[in-house]
């Protein structure tokens with residue numbers, strides 16, 4: 001099998017096509033890059049930016065090298081069927097949702113899912129049942145939805161058409177209960193859909209986590225571009241071998257949602273990323289871990305810097321006493337070391353998934369981080385971060401989450417919003433777990449929480465006017481809707 005995985009059918013197809021010195025009388029208009037005004041280094045790549053010419057196969061009806069590349073992908077990940085995504089996990093999340101539910105269907109979903117999940121539910125007209133994740137003290141961020149909460153939601157809504165979870169978290173924590181949840185879903189015949197955007201490198205061996213597909217998920221979406229050497233947007237969707245979801249329904253949705261002119265460089269990049277991960281050996285893991293240890297030891301030796309390791313060895317969190325993660329991110333950036341993100345507490349580094357012999361630049365990185373620490377603002381007296389109070393574990397929306405101008409809505413003072421239906425999301429940050437979601441009835445308890453957060457000066461994301469104390473609610477009262 002490894003021999004087959006050495007192949008890169010889409011890359012080989014494009015190499016052989018460009019080797020014929022083709023003359024373009026077809027789209028795209030840059031004609032192999034000749035008429036592009038971009039710098040030469042980028043123009044070089046445009047010779048691969050072709051279209052569905054005879055012999056170059058078609059992502060939407062693959063019969064040749066693209067079909068073979070997707071079959072190799074399914075084989076590498078142990079899936080029943082796998083798809084190349086050219087519009088990120090965003091497109092994959094939309095497709096997996098639209099392939100399982102119809103207007104009015106109940107879907108059980110993690111409250112702090114990515115916006116593409118909520119957009120998918122809105123497009124499907126599904127009525128979500130929201131599950132609140134636990135707070136993770138290690139990463140000081142939202143963690144996972146406990147199995148008991150998923151079981152309770154299934155008990156309350158046995159007619160749900162799917163359970164949708166996010167695993168791992170952005171900060172690299174994985175659910176210890178994903179397998180148990182998958183079993184619970186399978187027992188009642190509800191498909192488990194997992195947004196594994198940050199975990200396309202899982203499954204290569206210890207200490208990397210087990211991928212969702214091997215734990216019993218029915219459909220899994222992965223942003224190959226996040227942790228594998230793939231171009232931005234390049235992503236994978238896998239349907240498991242014994243999936244409750246029909247892979248041809250997913251294919252149909254992808255045909256609707258994805259461009260009719262999918263990018264060949266992106267598909268080649270996906271083929272190459274699959275080859276990279278399928279040929280990742282235990283010697284590569286050892287080499288990666290040695291170099292990671294060198295980096296961590298160098299970092300922990302620096303005064304006032306602490307390093308938090310996640311479950312995913314690719315993720316490291318850096319904290320500096322008395323400063324915010326944003327302060328640290330800014331100082332690192334000034335030294336040309338660019339962190340993935342920062343919050344109040346920490347900056348997140350995503351390490352490269354190195355293979356044996358690949359250059360890591362970690363010694364140079366340590367030198368630059370050392371200089372960045374000297375440039376940090378003076379340490380302030382920052383209070384210890386607290387465990388935030390979170391919304392109830394299982395709440396049901398009465399409407400699809402259609403955050404759109406067609407829903408008749410009005411602004412009201414939040415103190416008068418109890419028993420109305422939220423028309424928008426309101427997300428306190430931290431913790432980044434939505435307090436209100438569109439279509440969700442507003443409880444008295446939530447109004448109280450909102451008041452306490454406002455008093456504490458917590459910033460809010462979403463669509464609101466909380467600087468004037470206002471939230472957006474639907475014009476009809478909740479009695480108009482059946483729960």
Ligand SMILES: Cc1ncc(COP(=O)(O)O)c(C=O)c1O
Nearest residue numbers: 087088089090114195197223235
């Ligand atoms: C959990 C999660 N899901 C989905 C996405 C969307 O992925 P993409 O950028 O590949 O469309 C992201 C992006 O950050 C994400 O963090």
